Structures are given as C-alpha cells and as structure tokens.
Amino acid sequence: MLFSEIFTKTRKEAPKGEVSKNARLLIRAGFIHKEMAGVYAYLPLGLRVLSKIENIVREEMNALGAQEVLLTALQNPELWKKSDRWEQDVWFKTQLKEGAEVGLGWTQEEQIVHALTQHVGSYKDLPFSAYQIQTKFRNEERAKSGILRGREFRMKDLYSFHTDEKDLDMFYKRVQEAYKKIFKRVGIGEQTVLTFASGGAFSKYSHEFQALSEAGEDTVYVSREKEIGINAEVYTDAVLSDLGLHKDSLTEHKAIEVGNIFKLGTRFSEALGLSFKDEKGKSQPTVMGCYGLGPSRVMGAIAEILGDDRGLVWPKSVAPFQVHLISLAGKSTDVANKAEALYKELIENGIETLYDDRVAGAGIKFSDAELMGIPTSIIISEALVKKEAVEIKDRKSGEVKEVKINKVAQYITDH
C-alpha cells in the first residue's frame, strides 16, 4: 500500500489528558479514533492489526473443532430473566418503538443456550463447542486505559457443551493449551501467565490469562518455575498450599487480563432448559464451559508491553504490514524508480509492504516508521543505490543491515 494513499495521519502530540500508553501511541499513529470514553473506532491500520489477532484466534478455535457462529448484539430480556441476570448493572438497555425492553449483549450464555434447545436433544449430539468473535457492550462505571477497558470492545466467546464433567475437564485443558498458543503467536506469550482465579459456584477455580504489565489493573502472584500465577482475589494460605506454592517463590505483578476460562456446569442449561436424553432416555442438563478472550484488549496489551519510547512495536504475526519501505529519493528519479520497482517486487513475493512514497524529509519518514511499528524497514537512498544496496532495519532491536537490492525479497522471506 502507498503511504500517500492512507487517509490517516500521524501526529506528534497525543491528545490532551490521554495518559494511557496504548491510547497515546495508537491515536498518534492513526490506528484508532476515540469516539467517546471507552469507545474506539478502528481505522485502516488498526483494523489490520485487530483482524490479524482475530484470525489467529479463529484458527486456534477451529483447530479445537469449535464451530463459528455469529449471535446478535440485541438481547431478549426474557432469557436473561430466567437466569436472573437482567438486573445486572453492566447492561446497556434500550427499547423498541412500542416500549418493550431490549439489551445490548455483554456476554452470550443465555442466548446460545436458548438457541441450542432447538438443536440438542440427545447424548449423541454431544459434545461440541461453538464460538463467535463479536462486539460486546458493557456499561462500565468507568472506562479507562485506552482500549484495555472499553464500553464497546471485541470479544471472542467460546462455549462448550458436554454430557458430564469429566468430558468438560478434558476440553477445558485443551482450551488452556489453545490459549497459550494464541498468546505465543500474537507475541506476548512470554509475558502471559495462566492464573488461578475465583471459580464461582461450580468449580474451585477459574483460569485467567494475565499479561504482565504495569498498565494492568489486576494484581497477580507469579511462580516463574511453575509458570502459573494466582490472582490477588484468591491469594490465601489455603490456595497456596493447594497449588503447592510457597510465598517466597512468588513475585507480585500488575497484569492485564487477556483471557478468562470458566466451568459453568449446569447453571445456564438448567435455567434455560438445555437438556439431553442419556442412554437410558433420562433427561439430563448439559454441562458447560465458557471461554473468553478479548482481541481488542490483546491489541492494547501488545501496544503496552512491546511499545517503546519511539512508538509501537508489532510482532510480525499481527503487524499491519511486514515491511515499511522508505524512499529517500529527493530529486533522483533513479532512486524513485528503484524504490518503485522494489515495492512491486515485494508485493509480487507476497510481502505486505507499506511504501512511503511521500515527498517529505527523511526525518519525518523515519519517525513515522518508528511510531507505526512495522517490524522491518527498508531504506533506499541515492548513496545506497550507487552501491546497489538498501538498508534493512529491525524496529525492535534497531539493528541495521546492508543488503544488495537484488537479494532483498529473498532476505525478507528468510527472516
């Protein structure tokens, strides 16, 4: 894509009063637009990142055998009254023209369970799982920290359905592994810790995936050698001994909750009548698990954790482009032609390239490249063209290598 054709602009200054690092960088780089507190629009570059994160999540959900669905944002209050969750204050509630109430979905257990009553009747129909990636609405008392805690945000919610608890346990383990893989793939695997948290009525613990970061609002105690954490909400002597951990081996961290998995048991299947006939023809409530992961929050966490004082730093897997081609052509049509040819060559090799074709100073091009955080920059200038070379710069390390211009596509493909 040509830089000159992107309608967004970069900015030197972050908006007044915006303190959160992810919001400052993402707004300055033109990735997102703030509509109101806790409500952000995704502009072309930001949407590319968000979509890549969502696609990684989608791939891992599909690998679990989960089936993708798309439920609705508008919610029927009757379902939520059955599970006694219509009165919760996270709701955005509105009404139809004739006055009937509807809600905007903030999670979707009730809805999917109700829909499934028309499709599940036998133990032969189980187990299975279904997920969606959708915009959720939560009327937070206070939105904060940029896209880490919004009132409208992207969420992947997976629900699993089983005949018994044992089967749920097996699937639950598989989801844990899938989540680890997702966080590794999006580039924050090293910083993300499987954390024990409060379990609710059905199970002793739930599990959270906590990305360690000062920007987080949770406090977790982490055991490095066991690669697990304990959420401060359940940090007691009893829990420590239950998990075989000693206080001395744990370190305290602030963390961003990027995922949360939960055993629901029969809470919703009983409330909404999702039952199946077992082998003896007896009716049983379905046993359920639910598994949340917020792609938009993950995007914010990546910005917080990997971003530096010069700007964003995207891992290759989620970067809006793989290569940022910077042409310092000046008046040289030779350099401009070489840059243009290289751009075409990169595209032909399937390398997503942002080509800074602007008539602008070198400084502004370098600063924009650092702010946007594309993993690799290729710099081409008059002096380099004379050597038939370009410079290849790594955004994260700042390392620069000179590579012959006819070897560039190969070099990028190999690295």
Added chain:
RNA sequence: CGGAGUGUAGUAUACCGGUAGUACACCUGCUUUGGGAGCAGGCAGACUGGGUUCGAUUCCCAGCACUCCGACCA
C-alpha cells in the same frame, strides 16, 4: 457512583474583564530529502446554558464532556 482536575482552531498550547497569539497539520508558490527542514502568503478557534458587568473567552453558578484516583469489573 464518591473524590480531584481540565474544557481556547483538526492537534498541542499562550494571554486576557475591552472579541485571541504561537507551533504542528491543512491550502498556494518556491526551495528542500540520512532524523519531525526553510521562506512568503492563506484558511481556521473560546463546550452549553444562566448570572454578575457598560462589556464575559476571562469572574460566579449549573449542566455536559474528557482525564486521573477510589469503589465496581459473572
């Protein structure tokens, strides 16, 4: 929802009880291309409502919005 702070151009800011200046961005022209470049010209602004006052962007009150702290976050 409790507490604190802030609302001036697209953005960041300055000054002021007598109608607002600067920088970036944007437009025109020229120059310029290895670190947010220069010259000249141009466009563009006081959150809303009320009060005090001869006069309010400035002072007071209310509302709204945003940010931060806290509470909240199956």
